[in-house]
Amino acid sequence: MTAEAMRSAGEHGVKEVRRLDRVIIRFAGDSGDGMQLTGDRFTSETASFGNDLSTLPNFPAEIRAPAGTLPGVSSFQLHFADHDILTPGDAPDVLVAMNPAALKANVADLPRGAEIIVNTDEFTKRALQKVGYDTSPLEDGSLDGYHLHPVPLTTLTVEALKEFGLARKEAERSKNMFALGLLSWMYHRPTEGTEKFLTSKFAKKPDIAAANVAAFRAGWNFGETTEDFAVSYEVAPAATAFPAGTYRNISGNLALSYGLVAASRQADLPLYLGSYPITPASDILHELSRHKNFGVRTFQAEDEIAGIGAALGAAFGGSLAVTTTSGPGVALKSETIGLAVSLELPLLVIDIQRGGPSTGLPTKTEQADLLQAMFGRNGEAPVPVVAPRTPADCFDAALDAARIALTYRTPVMLLSDGYLANGSEPWRVPGIDELPDLRTRFAQGPNHTLDDGTEVFWPYKRDPRTLARPWAVPGTPGLEHRIGGIEKQDGTGNISYDPANHDFMVRTRQAKIDGIDVPDVEVDDPHGARLLVLGWGSTYGPITAAVRRLRTAGESVAQAHLRHLNPFPKNLGTVLKRYDTVVIPEMNLGQLATLVRAKYLVDAHSYNQVNGMPFKAEQLATALEEQLHVH
Helix, strand or coil: CCEEEECCCCCCCCCEEEEECEEEEEEEEEHHHCHHHHHHHHHHHHHHHCCEEEEEEECCCCCCCCCCCHHHEEEEEEEEECCCCCCCCCCCCEEEECCHHHHHHHHHHCCCCCEEEEEHHHCCHHHHHHCCCCCCCCCCCCCCCCEEEEECHHHHHHHHCHHHCCCHHHHHCCHHHHHHHHHHHHCCCCCHHHHHHHHHHCCCCHHHHHHHHHHHHHHHHHHHHCCCCCEEEEECCCCCCCCCCCEEEEEHHHHHHHHHHHHHHHHCCCEEEEECCCCCCHHHHHHHCCCHHHCEEEEECCCHHHHHHHHHHHHHCCCEEEEEECHHHHHHHHHHHHHHHHHCCCEEEEEEECECCCCCECCCCCCCCHHHHHHCCCCCCCCCEECCCCCCHHHHHHHHHHHHHHHHCCEEEEEEEHHHHHCEEEEECCCHHHCCCCCCCCCCCCCEECCCCCEECCCECCCCCCCCCCCCCCCCCCCCCCCCCCCECCECCCECCCHHHHHHHHHHHHHHHHCCCCCCCCEECCCCCCEEEEEEHHHHHHHHHHHHHHHHCCCCCEEEEECEEECCCCCHHHHHCCCCEEEEEECCCCHHHHHHHHHHCCCCEEEECCCCCCCCHHHHHHHHHHHHCCC
């Protein structure tokens, strides 16, 4: 943390205000302590203030893990700054720990000198023993290397809410708002938005709304008056980090949902989502169900197979069809994805990747579904693969995936992950004129003339440029045709077991995917580096932050990032061959590296992590520096 200290002008006794260029805060507590809500509100106010920001929510998979235990700890990390940033930060400058479990689970991540705010009311003998503390860390000197602020948050909250006549348990629930008020004072965050939010959220329970607002204000006033907090901090808006425009804070799943709605409007097609709830993809189903006014239909199916089956039926019927899932659900959908390949219908298959295999780590992030997306179907069933790189980029990736699906009549896999889905950042709201025109023409009449002069409709007669077949909506007079999973005859679509025809159709479907128009990969290489860092998906932020650190230290490093993983950009092979060393960081055991080595015969070096968390910039910078000095 860099800081330029200054004294506030005014009368004697006014508290010191220090200006910082960035801060990393982590809220941590029990699953029932409202840490995600607290972090989300602090983030919203920070976004409205104009800081650049990046967040990392981290919570247990259990609906309600055992109270006061290490597995039950939920946290929310926010990095905000007066300049352009890319990650939620490597290590918190401030930890708010609501109980001993939260302290024990997170203290190892703190650098020496960090600030720790603890709720002393929860540091009871039983609570300490539950997480393995023999003595209280607040008293045994183990936290001497930090700036410790012991605050009886629960007691102060209950005292502040006496006038509301709430039961003690009910009043205690507002302690997260007291903590939010205190942190909002410490970092000069706006307060109006949070008060409006609380009033709206508890509109049907005005006494609870008023109590939460009172707790929030009490936390602010506590910071203003207590002697323990002698300093507050200012982080100026990131005025130069953003191009002009209208901005809002957005998570990856929300951006993806908006991208799908925008794609349906730009295509002038109704949007249909067939889905089965699964963490961390369920938010997309929840969000799209709110947008019936845009012609969106959502179907919560009884299982993954029914969800994609309904979506494929909607595609046959002329909708922009989508199915959403996470890793294990893709396995269940694989047969229907293969059917969509055979039928050659546009279908968006969105996989919000999570830790696996099997049920794995439902609330933790991973990038380990790439090879499943590429090859996880029987037979030769090629599918385009698109991957967003930041939460806001999920909007553009959804539009791009829709463009490919509609233009080439193919299912498309979009690979997001838990880190992008739940994380958030500022997003510039685009103008309508900036969005692509995705309108597509349905077949209207016969498209082929037989030798005897008869005009007929051939469902598999292809566009010579895209190799896409016509999209004929059922019920259009004269366009009756047969479809199914069994191999079709080229052109007519009739069932065919002819070996030569099957060979031709397999090669044609592959050629269609290979010929998809994707932009060339761009390389950031200002100094003619020998080492290239190649990434995909959510590793963009940590890789870019690591590259910046190395360049600041005088090292020469190039960077490229892939959105399109099938087909690869046409210039990728040429780019890779320009560098002595290629390093590919991935949150898997080297899946992109395997593809790159196989296709381009490049000796790419993998750097891998599969611990359910995103890379840290410092960790990547160290690994890349080692590669730089191998020779």
